[in-house]
Amino acid sequence: MHASETLLNTLRRPGVLPGSEGGVELIETHISWVLLAGEHAWKLKKPLDLGFLDFSTPARRREACEAELRLNRRTVPEIYEAVVAVRGSPEAPRLDGGGEPFDWLLRMRRFDQAGLFSRLLDEGRLAPALFDRLARHVAAFHAAAAVALPGGAFGDAAAVHAPVRQNFAQMREHLDPGVHADLLAMLARVEAWAEAQYAALAPVFAVRLAEGRVRECHGDLHLGNLVVLDGEPRLFDAIEFSAELRWTDVVADVAFLVMDLQARGRAALGWRFLNAWLERCGDYAGLRVLPYYLSYRAMVRAKIAAIRASQLDGAERSESVDECRRYLALAEAQRALGAPALLVACGVAGAGKTSQSQALVEAGGVIRVRADVERKRLAGLAAEATSGSGLGGGLYTPEATARTYARLAVLARVVLEAGRPVLVDATFLKRAQRAAFAGLAQELGVPFAILAFDAPEDVLRARVRARLAAGGDASEADEAVLEAQLRSREGFAAEELARVLPIDTRPVPDWRSLLPALSRLWPGAPRTDGRLTSN
Incomplete structure (x- = not known):
């Protein structure tokens, strides 16, 4: 057993973490463990190296925790409190005192999960007017975010299109031509359109970068990462593990939420949010790249569903294939714009x-x-x-x-x-x-x-x-x-x-x-x- 897993099991014992006398609840993601104890949540990074992220050493996990703290304190400083050193041993950890740290935790204040936008939408309690206030919050966040400079690592046409191309290549690895011919045909159509868009938009990407529209954004702006705190919508859980995914066009950031609402059959709320955001920031020129980014965001979800399908059997596999098909259809639908008038x-x-x-x-x-x-x-x-x-x-x-x-x-x-x-x-x-x-x-x-x-x-x-x-x-x-x-x-x-x-x-x-x-x-x-x- 890896030392991180031993540490996890120890931290799950009542009385080890502050406020955990009443028990500890575990939430697991593909890259982290989150321990809920009393008024706090404690995030422990998994010791992984997935290529696009590297948490394989304590130093890298500390770096990721510090990045996550910095990035999310931009929008919810009352939730993201501190990076905490873990000393002692995995079998007998201490969160204070002397000694060399062997791992790191991110300490967050717990919030009511009932306030998540995803849950509010599922329960029919998500007021449309919340998207107007969210748009002001997101526009203010973007306005204050660090700006990428031309000639750097982010925002030029090649950097923009690299993950788009990667999606198509990775998705093909998980589709069987003998079984998924319809999905591969859809994929080919979306890919051809994306390549044509890339060629047409290359000068637009350059202008967007020069105008300061590429910034250190959230990177994962969907309904599951939005919450109502004290009556106001807020962003949390920004991407800390990939600068390439985080440093992006502000339109790519908002496109994730618009796509997420389209995928859930609530496109009208997406248009409401987009209009309110545009009204606040004035970036109407960004509409030129919106379909490209909407398609990209849908393709990311389609790829994840394809990967999941390749790992499952039976009914679960069929469900993931259907989900992949829905997102592919949504990606393809971005080719057809609304009728101009x-x-x-x-x-x-x-x-x-x-x-x-x-x-x-x-x-x-x-x-x-x-x-x-x-x-x-x-x-x-x-x-x-x-x-x-x-x-x-x-x-x-x-x-x-x-x-x-x-x-x-x-x-x-x-x-x-x-x-x-x-x-x-x-x-x-x-x-x-x-x-x-x-x-x-x-x-x-x-x-x-x-x-x-x-x-x-x-x-x-x-x-x-x-x-x-x-x-x-x-x-x-x-x-x-x-x-x-x-x-x-x-x-x-x-x-x-x-x-x-x-x-x-x-x-x-x-x-x-x-x-x-x-x-x-x-x-x-x-x-x-x-x-x-x-x-």
């Missing part, structure tokens, strides 16, 4: 452009860009910051408004050229503003629609008052702004009417009944599936 959500303050378009954004995989957010971003302000600008001044001068609409047009083009439908959320009070975006749609050869949100004036006023009282929204419009908008808005010209979809937001819009009309303007609009509801 340019939609503008127009209406005065309080009309519901943002809140009442949420269901469409989620169900249709639509990327929304908001004037209220981009206006402040141009001024170097966070979305929720208060500018103090009065009506017609500061951020709201005609010149500032013109710059905002120009920025929205740039972003709309970026989203459309990435192959995604875009919803531009602004008042669009003037015919000239709407005409400019109609011209952009014509230039790019995509459908164009005007979603005209409106409600009675008393409803508009009540909403504006309530929003200002609640705070935290990018919009600063008050009743004086609303009055000015009502006076100055220009009705639709005759040539616009064929592209207009009126949306009364006095009740919550019934998107199921609106979709047939929208699909006449945008043939790629989502179909009615019973899940299109605003929240």
